[in-house]
Amino acid sequence: MTAVRSVLVVGASAAGLTTAEALRRKGFTGTLTLLGAERELPYDRPPLSKQVLSGAWEPERAQLRSTQALAALDAEFVLGDPAVGFDADSREVTTASGRTLTADAVVIATGVTARTLPDQRGVRGTHVVRNLEDAAALRADLLSARRVVVIGDGVLGAETAATARQMGLDVTLVGPQAAPMTEQLGPLVAGHLADLHLRNGVELRGGVLLDALHTQGGAVTGLRLSDGTELEADVVVTAVGCVPATDWLGNSGLNLDNGVVCDAHCRAAPGVWAVGDVARWHHQGLGRPVRLENRTNASEQGLVVAADILGNGKPYLPVPYFWTDQFDVKLQVHGIASPVAQAEVVEGDPVDGRFVVRLEGPLGPECVLGWNMPKQARVQRADLVDYYTRPRQPVTP
Amino acid sequence: MKITVEEEKCCGAGQCVLIAPEVFDQRDDDGIVILLDAAPAEDQHEQVREAAAVCPAACIHLDDNA
Numbered sequence: 271m272t273a274v275r276s277v278l279v280v281g282a283s284a285a286g287l288t289t290a291e292a293l294r295r296k297g298f299t300g301t302l303t304l305l306g307a308e309r310e311l312p313y314d315r316p317p318l319s320k321q322v323l324s325g326a327w328e329p330e331r332a333q334l335r336s337t338q339a340l341a342a343l344d345a346e347f348v349l350g351d352p353a354v355g356f357d358a359d360s361r362e363v364t365t366a367s368g369r370t371l372t373a374d375a376v377v378i379a380t381g382v383t384a385r386t387l388p389d390q391r392g393v394r395g396t397h398v399v400r401n402l403e404d405a406a407a408l409r410a411d412l413l414s415a416r417r418v419v420v421i422g423d424g425v426l427g428a429e430t431a432a433t434a435r436q437m438g439l440d441v442t443l444v445g446p447q448a449a450p451m452t453e454q455l456g457p458l459v460a461g462h463l464a465d466l467h468l469r470n471g472v473e474l475r476g477g478v479l480l481d482a483l484h485t486q487g488g489a490v491t492g493l494r495l496s497d498g499t500e501l502e503a504d505v506v507v508t509a510v511g512c513v514p515a516t517d518w519l520g521n522s523g524l525n526l527d528n529g530v531v532c533d534a535h536c537r538a539a540p541g542v543w544a545v546g547d548v549a550r551w552h553h554q555g556l557g558r559p560v561r562l563e564n565r566t567n568a569s570e571q572g573l574v575v576a577a578d579i580l581g582n583g584k585p586y587l588p589v590p591y592f593w594t595d596q597f598d599v600k601l602q603v604h605g606i607a608s609p610v611a612q613a614e615v616v617e618g619d620p621v622d623g624r625f626v627v628r629l630e631g632p633l634g635p636e637c638v639l640g641w642n643m644p645k646q647a648r649v650q651r652a653d654l655v656d657y658y659t660r661p662r663q664p665v666t667p
Numbered sequence: 668m669k670i671t672v673e674e675e676k677c678c679g680a681g682q683c684v685l686i687a688p689e690v691f692d693q694r695d696d697d698g699i700v701i702l703l704d705a706a707p708a709e710d711q712h713e714q715v716r717e718a719a720a721v722c723p724a725a726c727i728h729l730d731d732n733a
């Protein structure tokens with residue numbers, strides 16, 4: 271492979287920026303361009319449903335790097351101009367404003383977009399939380415609202431419910447699972463999370479879906495659930511999952527299937543890589559394709575992709591990790607909880623509000639969850655490394 | 668190299684400790700980062716840079732001119 275002299279990163283957020291920074295740190299001196307759909311300088315998303323939504327932080331605090339640090343990167347930032355087309359053979363990107371950009375290496379880092387429900391389009395008082403703009407709009411509405419219903423009992427729904435409740439609103443959290451985040455945490459820890467929400471005054475409606483939104487004059491007034499329950503609401507937040515931002519790749523020639531499909535090195539095609547929430551790569555440790563939507567993955571994958579672009583790549587084999595802050599609890603999740611795993615408290619005690627749970631699967635420990643014990647959970651993570659990093663043959667069904 | 672950390676931003680991930688255990692630790696009670704060495708020796712710089720890059724709260728700052 272001839273040396274790469276130019277790199278174009280599409281998507282200027284956590285994953286894209288980390289890739290760009292890592293390229294420079296590893297000695298890349300060629301042309302570096304970051305193309306981003308949003309006008310803002312790269313900012314971080316986790317605070318959007320936490321400190322930015324609650325008002326503890328001004329939105330500027332979520333900026334990922336200082337203006338000086340960005341200048342030192344010696345990269346061209348083309349912001350506010352989404353990519354609308356790509357050809358993988360010529361590695362040519364076209365943008366909404368009509369630019370054509372190309373490079374020896376193209377990195378796809380366009381993340382995901384929030385799913386919306388057909389009912390909510392154009393209805394005032396309904397929200398998603400993905401961008402800074404979304405968080406600001408939701409915050410503005412929450413400040414004058416009394417009742418909020420959050421639809422979706424995954425990480426983002428549960429966290430948004432907690433933040434809204436802490437802002438003093440009446441909050442109902444609605445979702446299909448028996449307890450919020452059961453899929454990510456397993457039933458034991460999800461049960462503790464449900465208790466935490468109930469203790470703090472959140473109303474939980476498990477095992478139900480949204481049936482219909484009620485509106486008046488174009489604004490939401492309430493909703494009906496699949497079990498017939500009627501709820502009033504001034505604000506409805508939907509946190510019903512995300513879709514990989516791959517619309518612009520429709521005619522690219524790349525393999526798209528729930529994300530940009532990549533090999534173990536996160537390569538999508540010769541000279542094309544994908545990184546972050548949008549990338550579905552072959553995790554050799556798990557022996558299957560994986561797409562992660564979490565913050566640490568964005569950075570860690572960025573480092574691996576940068577190294578691979580410069581010819582020093584290795585397969586990407588992370589132990590997945592995310593955290594979430596809800597009320598006075600910091601939850602840390604190392605690994606992936608499978609539905610069949612057995613849970614055991616291995617440190618601390620739920621009665622004291624601090625504990626570590628280990629999930630044991632058929633092949634050994636696969637997940638460690640910390641409840642207000644971040645350090646202890648990180649120490650226990652060591653037992654997972656083998657499970658995630660030892661190359662495994664694909665499991666034939 | 669001079670390191671500073673913004674404790675209020677730290678989410679207690681501990682990625683920094685995994686990468687550069689001689690420079691970073693975490694508090695036992697809440698997992699917030701502890702800076703063990705604000706001006707580490709040359710042989711630590713590479714790991715420290717990687718830790719700063721991976722930190723999911725973007726709260727590790729490096730000053731190379733100090």
Ligand SMILES: Cc1cc2nc3c(=O)[nH]c(=O)nc-3n(C[C@H](O)[C@H](O)[C@H](O)COP(=O)(O)OP(=O)(O)OC[C@H]3O[C@@H](n4cnc5c(N)ncnc54)[C@H](O)[C@@H]3O)c2cc1C
Nearest residue numbers: 281283284285307315316352353380381546547564565592
């Ligand atoms: C509210 C919220 C809270 C979260 N909290 C946590 C948490 O507590 N812990 C955790 O681990 N993770 C959390 N996450 C997940 C984490 O933020 C993501 O995993 C991370 O942002 C992924 O980074 P990324 O760069 O891959 O994608 P993104 O951050 O989505 O960035 C993609 C960028 O690409 C741009 N883009 C999209 N399409 C185009 C296009 N066609 N052309 C050019 N640019 C384009 C987008 O505008 C965006 O700026 C949270 C996410 C959200 C939304």
Ligand code: SF4
Nearest residue numbers: 677678680681683722
């Ligand atoms: S990696 Fe960052 S967020 Fe995590 S403990 Fe270290 S400083 Fe804190």
